[in-house]
Amino acid sequence: QLPLRPHPPFLFLSQNQPLTLSPCSLSPGLPANTSPQPQTTDLHRGEPHRGRRSSRTRFTEQQLETLQGVFEATPYPREEEYDRLSALLSLPNRVIVVWFQNARQRARKNQDRNDDDNTDNSGEDEGQGDSQNENSMDLTYEYYTHPDSPVLDSSTPCTDSDHLTAKGEQTPPTRKQEDKIISPQANTSVVPECQSEGEEGQEPEL
């Protein structure tokens, strides 16, 4: 008989709008009021811990939104993208990197879970949150991130035919379990990597 169960810290927004309340003023959708400067060092009220692991970052709604959006587009960004996001969201680079790692892990887990559910309980299909249903994303990665990776090199970037065939070889050494997850960023050819250096061809319209 519980009408509510907001257990864990979570935040994500729908396209929700103030419906019943917002009497006096409203500026929906745009969190530009305060200058949100998420402190990444030591922020929480009080002092929960000192000297331990670095304090848990609390992402803002907007940051998560952006991160999630980028993640859904490119689960494996490269360093330029990390840097861009770092600057954009005013977060340290490590935080961004870690977020993507965790996001991939989460997506993988959700995918597995959904997959298992689908396989096991095919008939039992209740409308669960669809947030984890777009897990068709491909999360295998190939080891292009090596220091002398060809992708990042400016001399090779825009020829997608090259990387598609050359390193598009689907033989990741660490391809463990899921073969449903397929090609890594190779199929990101729809988003060519030439734009990665130049801040990803898409400009923020703001």
Add this chain to the structure above:
Amino acid sequence: QLPLRPHPPFLFLSQNQPLTLSPCSLSPGLPANTSPQPQTTDLHRGEPHRGRRSSRTRFTEQQLETLQGVFEATPYPREEEYDRLSALLSLPNRVIVVWFQNARQRARKNQDRNDDDNTDNSGEDEGQGDSQNENSMDLTYEYYTHPDSPVLDSSTPCTDSDHLTAKGEQTPPTRKQEDKIISPQANTSVVPECQSEGEEGQEPEL
């Protein structure tokens, strides 16, 4: 992790009722600084006596009024709202947080009771003391407190009696939904598949 005390099973059901809240007329004349003399002793604020229970806070009428007003608007305020209230009411943050927790608990309980009454004694409907019947609010929260949320506080009076921290805040956590526990990760901001970062259009200037 500490099985010291047995705990009842943990199961939830959900039932929800429409929410009745008074938007702006919650506390039209909020206490600016008239003369609230809350005995927020240093007992539980500055110095936590280990082992000793904090002294029970005695809220003033105004404080309770304000808290109740804010609660009816947003049962799950964000951290900034807590801070605002803390400053506004001259109460420690912890006290505010605990008050909201207890208020939620109370509301849930009342809601359950009402629900049981309605369900069990459908025909028997006498006007019992509805001193707390106004708690038929929706306590589902969809995203929890967050540093900068694009919301405005509905508890913030329209008047200028107090704008000590005009942090825009407005959460529409009041989603009326019947008997469905929203899972925390329920709704994500799904973005279309092939657009990299132009999605939300919330990219700050760079």
Add this chain to the structure above:
DNA sequence: GTCTAATGAGTTGTAATTAC
């Protein structure tokens, strides 16, 4: 007795860390 602020165990999601 009632009412409720405070406490604490328990759950959950996840940022950060570690091991690989």
Add this chain to the structure above:
DNA sequence: GTAATTACAACTCATTAGAC
């Protein structure tokens, strides 16, 4: 990079205790 793990942080519920 991954997978597993740890350490929070924000909540829940039940309970305890303090003032009426």
